[in-house]
Structures are given as structure tokens and as C-alpha cells.
Amino acid sequence: MGAIRTALKSRGGPVPAMMMAGGAVLLGAADAPTGGDPSIRAFVISNFFIATSGDAGTCPILADGGIETYFKMLPAAERAKYARADDPHEIEQGKRGPLEAAMNEHFGFRRVAIKGVGGGGRMSEAVLPPDLAPGAVPTPEQALEIGRLNGFPPGRGRLAFSNLTVAYSSCTNPEDFPTLAKGFRTYEGPVAAGIDLDGKSGRHDFKGLDGGKSVDNQLWRAVGCVKAFRESSEPKIAKRLFISARAPTLIEVRGIDDPRNDPDVTVNVYAAADPVVRDGKGDALARASFHLDPDRTLRATTRGRIVDGVLTTDPIDLRINYKEQIIDAPREFRGARIRAELKPDGSVEGSVYGYYTLASYWSSIEQMTQNGANLTGVSCPGVKQAIDRLADGYYDKRTRRYTAISSAYNFVGVRAFIVGDREVAAR
Amino acid sequence: MKPLLGNWTLALVCGAAALAGLASALSVARASAGEAANAASSTATPMLRRLTEAQYRRTIADIFGTDIKIVGRFEPDLRSNGLLAVGTTAVSVTAGGFEQYEQMARNIAAQVTDGVHRDKLIGCAPGPSDPKGEKCAAQALARIGLRLYRRPVTAPELRWLTTSTLSSAAQLQSFDAGLAATLESMLSSPDFLFRIDERGPGGVVDGYSKATRLSYLLWNTTPDDELLKAAGAGVLDTPQGLAREADRLIASPRFAEGVRAFFTDFLMLDDIDTLSKDVLIFPTFTASVAADAREQTLRTIAYLLVDRNGDYRDLFTSRQIAMNRTLGPLYDIPVEKDGWYIHEFPEGDPRTGLLTQASLLALHAHPGRTSPTLRGKAMREVFLCQQIPTPPANVNFAVVQDVNNPTLRTTRARLQAHLDDEECASCHKLTDPIGLGLEQFDGAGQFRTREHDELIDVSGAFDKKPFANALQLGQLFHDDPRATDCLVQRALSYATGRELDSADMPEIAQLTRIFGDDGHRFKALMRAIALAPSFYALSAEPRSASRIVMQKGKGKRS
Numbered sequence: 001m002g003a004i005r006t007a008l009k010s011r012g013g014p015v016p017a018m019m020m021a022g023g024a025v026l027l028g029a030a031d032a033p034t035g036g037d038p039s040i041r042a043f044v045i046s047n048f049f050i051a052t053s054g055d056a057g058t059c060p061i062l063a064d065g066g067i068e069t070y071f072k073m074l075p076a077a078e079r080a081k082y083a084r085a086d087d088p089h090e091i092e093q094g095k096r097g098p099l100e101a102a103m104n105e106h107f108g109f110r111r112v113a114i115k116g117v118g119g120g121g122r123m124s125e126a127v128l129p130p131d132l133a134p135g136a137v138p139t140p141e142q143a144l145e146i147g148r149l150n151g152f153p154p155g156r157g158r159l160a161f162s163n164l165t166v167a168y169s170s171c172t173n174p175e176d177f178p179t180l181a182k183g184f185r186t187y188e189g190p191v192a193a194g195i196d197l198d199g200k201s202g203r204h205d206f207k208g209l210d211g212g213k214s215v216d217n218q219l220w221r222a223v224g225c226v227k228a229f230r231e232s233s234e235p236k237i238a239k240r241l242f243i244s245a246r247a248p249t250l251i252e253v254r255g256i257d258d259p260r261n262d263p264d265v266t267v268n269v270y271a272a273a274d275p276v277v278r279d280g281k282g283d284a285l286a287r288a289s290f291h292l293d294p295d296r297t298l299r300a301t302t303r304g305r306i307v308d309g310v311l312t313t314d315p316i317d318l319r320i321n322y323k324e325q326i327i328d329a330p331r332e333f334r335g336a337r338i339r340a341e342l343k344p345d346g347s348v349e350g351s352v353y354g355y356y357t358l359a360s361y362w363s364s365i366e367q368m369t370q371n372g373a374n375l376t377g378v379s380c381p382g383v384k385q386a387i388d389r390l391a392d393g394y395y396d397k398r399t400r401r402y403t404a405i406s407s408a409y410n411f412v413g414v415r416a417f418i419v420g421d422r423e424v425a426a427r
Numbered sequence: 428m429k430p431l432l433g434n435w436t437l438a439l440v441c442g443a444a445a446l447a448g449l450a451s452a453l454s455v456a457r458a459s460a461g462e463a464a465n466a467a468s469s470t471a472t473p474m475l476r477r478l479t480e481a482q483y484r485r486t487i488a489d490i491f492g493t494d495i496k497i498v499g500r501f502e503p504d505l506r507s508n509g510l511l512a513v514g515t516t517a518v519s520v521t522a523g524g525f526e527q528y529e530q531m532a533r534n535i536a537a538q539v540t541d542g543v544h545r546d547k548l549i550g551c552a553p554g555p556s557d558p559k560g561e562k563c564a565a566q567a568l569a570r571i572g573l574r575l576y577r578r579p580v581t582a583p584e585l586r587w588l589t590t591s592t593l594s595s596a597a598q599l600q601s602f603d604a605g606l607a608a609t610l611e612s613m614l615s616s617p618d619f620l621f622r623i624d625e626r627g628p629g630g631v632v633d634g635y636s637k638a639t640r641l642s643y644l645l646w647n648t649t650p651d652d653e654l655l656k657a658a659g660a661g662v663l664d665t666p667q668g669l670a671r672e673a674d675r676l677i678a679s680p681r682f683a684e685g686v687r688a689f690f691t692d693f694l695m696l697d698d699i700d701t702l703s704k705d706v707l708i709f710p711t712f713t714a715s716v717a718a719d720a721r722e723q724t725l726r727t728i729a730y731l732l733v734d735r736n737g738d739y740r741d742l743f744t745s746r747q748i749a750m751n752r753t754l755g756p757l758y759d760i761p762v763e764k765d766g767w768y769i770h771e772f773p774e775g776d777p778r779t780g781l782l783t784q785a786s787l788l789a790l791h792a793h794p795g796r797t798s799p800t801l802r803g804k805a806m807r808e809v810f811l812c813q814q815i816p817t818p819p820a821n822v823n824f825a826v827v828q829d830v831n832n833p834t835l836r837t838t839r840a841r842l843q844a845h846l847d848d849e850e851c852a853s854c855h856k857l858t859d860p861i862g863l864g865l866e867q868f869d870g871a872g873q874f875r876t877r878e879h880d881e882l883i884d885v886s887g888a889f890d891k892k893p894f895a896n897a898l899q900l901g902q903l904f905h906d907d908p909r910a911t912d913c914l915v916q917r918a919l920s921y922a923t924g925r926e927l928d929s930a931d932m933p934e935i936a937q938l939t940r941i942f943g944d945d946g947h948r949f950k951a952l953m954r955a956i957a958l959a960p961s962f963y964a965l966s967a968e969p970r971s972a973s974r975i976v977m978q979k980g981k982g983k984r985s
Contacts (some may be wrong), residue, residue, distance in 0.1 A: 031770070031771050032760045033760070033776050034758065034772065034778050035874070036759065036761055289755050289762045289763065417762070419761045419762065
């Protein structure tokens, strides 16, 4: 087995999947030993979250969400209707609904149901174009046509809420509502998580959490003062949260000779076709088996090395599932590097440092819908303006704009097994 | 109480006195039916064995179909002399339990007579030639009664059942409702809830009781039509006829159910129903994992002993094990298939043999930690039929229970400290050395090599024979003739529903010889028991004051 691995390693490039059976050449999946093939370590990622700047990177003033900005725009008498009795500057929780309704009315947010119902804006049954087959998902052009038929402003209307509605709001068209970005704040602290992605030292670079220099993480600068992102990324909370649990990401390290130190391993990143299962404590069940998602765009391979139990990889372009109830926005990272601590108990904690494409990041924000943005205190126009302004990677000469933004994400996961034929679509 | 239930039920609901009352009521019932002719010629007590939950469920499914739902709480079974099967002769039905049986009976009867099932299961209805449905009721009740009572319904019984049906039907203004009321009473009656021996000639049970014993031994369910027909024709009273029917039952796929039932009892796997682990310590061990761990053991046994007709001793050394995706995480292996399959661990893998299966490992451990003592005790009592005395009440377990002791980091070290007490050591030396051989499996049955960062030593000696690990320990059990002797005794005790005594020794010796000559195939053992005269003996009482207890070495009387 060792000889096979050595031969495979000597090829230098990614190990072909058929040959990568590696141990499996000798040990079929049905005959795996206790612990599985010792040359393979795989993990299922239970949470993937933006890396915070920790205690050293605070925000003097947190960013306002769209609804908070609207609240502050109101005349004092009007604002008092929605304010807390003991603090006229804060929204009374029980009055967020009426405030949101007033906001929708004020800005002319609209949404029409194609099937079912969804969040954000005045709701009504849609008048549908005749060429839209019953039950079909409208094309972007058909969504515009639905907007026109239902009285949206010209050229406005996007699919939202898991393709159940066509909406017009500050999340579908942030450029129409710049006033809702007024209360937005970017992070201006000196410290941020991440690594030096571009190999250069720039004036916008941060100091790393561990004292490193030239850290590229403009995404944190853009959204690091959004309360919802800061809270959900607090390590204690993040370890208990599940993200994309029904379509999790798998990280597989193959060709391991020594789990503590190995100068040459193959690292595969996959999307799973099976959901994360919870154990009796409610955490991710360790050592469960996962089939692969047949979508090959959700697979990537690179090489890496393990030093003192810490895995680092070469740069890799990643497309990672991000599927929640109303969001399906695969995260696309370019030039990403993985750093992960392979823990003795079989779990993994690590980070992905890379350039998050603006399109895929914005897709995740946009799909929150206005209702989701209001619930979480996010200003879609504020986020959009910030990421466009702070983007720093993968310059497009044609548009003369950067297409991606440097970022740092953390992840946690548990030991897993990958099963099934990698060459054939999973179930 | 409903008037339909009659005197037999009155005996049942007398609570603690139920068994005695029941026997008395049965005697009266039989006498009134003119069937006590043989009773006077024998002093043996007819054996009553309450159906276990599994038997009840399978019996209903076999008679009425698998789509008949059974909802209710069953009376707890009693383990006696290592077996629930022996306990079935010592249990009655409490008043509370009878309410449950009655409720289940009502639900079953309602389903049998509902629009979905009645045409298939009743097969007739009142009509112009039978306006009240008298003929129909008699016909249906005779047919169903044969299966429920495992004997033909007597003429007086049938008259009474038919009359009750028509009376209830008139009151309820529905033939089907009247029939349901009668079925409910039949399903609540001791003739159904208990396997009741009828005397036959020569101190053995009659043909129908033979069929019942045979069927519940080999299939764990009620006799099928063919077996009842053979019983009625006297086929089971000849050695050739009995052998033919036994062979037919063993050749049936349903034999696996009989094997599963025996090993559920033998290995005490019913205890998994109430097994729970500390979820903070063993988050992988959920209720569904526990249930599947039991199923895994039973499927593995059925595969090796029935499908493969393998050697019983190989259960201790086989690397093959039934597996599914639920159990994959506990066993720390990748599982590709969705359903059950047979997984074969590579040679040398620590998971080898029955002793290393999660069901037994978890069952004989504490909620939050292992217990070499409990495991060793179970290994001796279950597989070798030995008896380990219970500890005295005043034992101080503080050292053993302190799992965070900074100096005694492993269970072995803590147990050693406990053994410094000589009084404790005399028993622990029997249990702990072999229990410690399984210490690489934690309290939930998960493999580990370290405890508190210290390497776990799993070497030891089993009755002076050294072993290095669980794999070698399994081999020692494989090679130990006491294990096969014990199985023979337990199987005979299971079959007869009674504790064995010295009078059974010749029978045991004979069975042991047949079992060994046939390569320790479990099928051969069951066949030999099914054909053994003692299997059909009438009495439930021990025939001798000296019962059999296996000691180190071989079986002895005590």
C-alpha cells in the first residue's frame, strides 16, 4: 500500500480518482478495517463562517441594518410609534413588523408570489406571462416581465425566496436605495484574520491575529461591523451552529503516511450528497459516511502538507455549497489556501483564505431577501457598496473592476468517510 | 367487564393469583368440554407458557396479516435460570396487563372485521340462506379458532362462541360488530395468550401441543395450517412424521426467526430495550444505534448459523458482521450501502467475533464507562452457563468508579486497586481478567487504544490460558468445550421452558454428541431437540432437586 502511495505521489499532480482508491485498491469499501483506511482522513464541515477579528478588532459603532436606517430617518413623532419606551433610539422588538410594513410602503418594495409565499415587501399573487409554463422557474428575463406585468418600476424584478417570488427591494436592487446605506459602517480596526494573499504589503492590509503582517481581508473590512456576522462567527457560537447541513462540504486528505507530519498529501474538497446527521448531543455525528454530489463544479483537488498536525495547501479555486432554507448561493473562492488543524480526536478546525468572488458573495446577501435582511440587521445597499468599493482581487481589464474580495473564513468539522463511486453521479 | 369474556377471564384478572386461578378455570373448562379423559391417568401438571411479545406479534401477523397493527404495552417477561423462555411458565397476567391485552384484542378484532380486511379474513357474511349469519359465524370462528387456540375449537366452545356472536350482533345491530366482540374475547382468552399443553398418551403432550411446541421453537410463532393438519392426523405421533415436519420447518426461511428468538433470549438482547448511555460521554450511542446493534447481532447470527449453516463456535472468531449506515460511525468504518449487508473486517482487525459486537459490549457496561467485571460476568454466565455470585451489599466501589483518578488512569489500574480487598478478589478473578480483554472497546462499544492517554493493556488469562487481545480471547471461547455444552443446555431449557435437572443429563449428553458430530451446526442441535422425547414431556416442574450449574471444567450438579 505504501508503495502504491509513493508511486502515486511521485506523479506530482492530482491523483486520479480511480487510482486514488489508494488504500481502496487493496481494501474495498465493504472490507474497511476499524478506523478506515489509515492513509485517508476525511471531514465533514458542519459550519463555515467568516473569521472575526477577535477581541482586538472591535467596532466603535456597529453598522445599521436597512430597517434601522429607515427608523432613524423617520420624523421624531413617527419614530416614537416604533421606539422602545425606555429608549427612543431603539426599535421596540414587537413593533418591527409594523415598521417593516411602513418601510415597504415608503420605498415601494414589492413582491409577488409565483408559488407559495416569501418574505420582504407587499405580497400579492403574480400576474404571470403566458409563456411561463405552470410550475416552471422563470428565467431572469421572465422575472423582469413578471415585474412589468405586476407594476414594478421599469426593468425591475428578480427571483427571490427560493425562486418562489419575484421581488423588488433594497436587496434585489440596492442601487435604487442608497439612502438605506447611510447607517452602514465598515470595519476600520488594525487587526483581522487572514494571510497575505497577494504577497504584497499594501496600505489597506491588516495585522494578523497572530501578529502576522500584510493580511489581506477586505471582506472583513466591508462587513466586519455587521452585528449579525460578528455574532454568528463568535467561536463558541460558531462551533454549535450548522451551515449548509443538508448539503455539506467534505475535505479529504489522502496519501497520509504520518498524520502528524507528511510533506506531501492530496487534498480534495467535495460537496456531499448526504446531510450532516446530529449525534445525541446535537453536534455533528462523527465518522458518518457520505456520498459525493454529482456536480463536478463542487469538487476541487490540490496538494498540501502536514506539519505538527497542521495541514496547509497550495492555492486552489473552490466552489463550496451554501444551501439554507432560502439560500442557494455556492461560495466561490479563487486562489484559496486551506489551513487546518487535524485534531487527535478526529475533528478538524481550520480556515479558508482566498478571494471570494463578488458575484457569489453578493448572491448570498441578495437571497436573504428584504425580510431576512431586516431580521438580521443587514443593509443590502450598505454591503453592496462596501464590497464593490473594497474588492481587491482578480482584476477584470474589460470592466476595469476587481471581481473578487480577499477574505478569511473559518470552519469546523468532524471525521467522516467518503463512499461511493467518485466517477459516477451519486444517488 | 364484558359478559362475553366468561369464566376464564375472571380467573385471569385475579391479579397475583392469576396463574393458579387460570389453571383451575382451565381444568373446569376442559372437563366441561369432555376432554379430561386423560387427566385422571396422569399427575403431571399441564404446562402454561405465556406468549412473549415477539410471539404475540408474529402470531397475529401470521393469522391475520402483517398489516394488522398491534398497539399496546405488553406484560414484562421474567428471566429465570438465564432465560425468558423459562420465565414464561412462571408468569401470569396482572389486572393491569389484562387491560392492555384486552385493548389490543379490541383493536385487532376491529381491524379484522373492518371494510378493508373482513372479506379476506372472515370470508362470509349473512345472506338469504343464513339471515342471522349463524353458519357464517360458526365457520369463521372454527377456522380462526384453530389458529388462535392452536387446536380445534371444541363443539361446546363453538356453540358458545357462535351464540355469543349472534347475541352481540343483535344488541349492536351489526353482524361484524358481534363477530368483533367474539374475536376480542378469543384474543383475550388464556387459550390464545398462553400456550397450554394438552395431555396425550404416554406422559407426553398431544399432537396439537406438539405442533405448538415445534412451531414456537423453530419459528417462534403459531403452527401453520400444514402443521396443524399433521397434528390432527396423528402424523406428529410417529418419529418419521415428526422428523418430516421438523425438517420442513427448519428448511423454511422462517426458521431464521426461531433462531433469532432463541439468541435474543440466550444473549439477553431484550435488555437493549431499556439500555441507555450517558449522551455527553457517548453521543454516538443513540436509541436507534442501540436497536440496530441488537439487530446487527441477530442478523450476524442468522447469516452465519442459518444462511451459511456454519459452526456455532465460529461466532466467537468470525470477521463477518451485519452492518448498516447507522452503525458505521460506532464501528468507525465507511458504509456505502443503504441497507444491511455483511461486512468483513480484514484479518487481524480488533473487531472479531461476537464478544466484540456493540450490542454485548454496550449491554454489559455502565452508562458512562466500561465494566470488565460486568463483561466478564456476562461472558461466564451467558456463554459458559456459570454462575458468578452477586457482590455483598457493603462493597466500596469508590476506587473503581473514580474514572478521573490522576494516578489510576486506566480501568485495569482501578480494578487492581479494588482487588486488593481479598474478599472481592475471589469473584473478580473470575470475571475481570477476561473482561479486561475487551477494554479496547469503550462503554458504548467503540474501539479505542488509549484511556486517559495511556495505552490500554488487553492481555490476560482465561482460566490459565493466556491471551493478548480480544481476538485471541474469542479464539479461546471458540475452543472451549464448555461453550458448546452451555449452548446445548440453554437450547434444551429454552425449548422445554423449564430449568434442567439431573434427570436431563442423559438427554444433554445425547444432544451434545449429536451437536458435536454434526460440526456444531445450530440447525442440527435444534433438529435434535425437536425430535427429543423430553421436548414433549408434560411436566413443567423440575423432576429432581438437583439442578445443573456449570462449573469450571464441566457441568456439575449442585
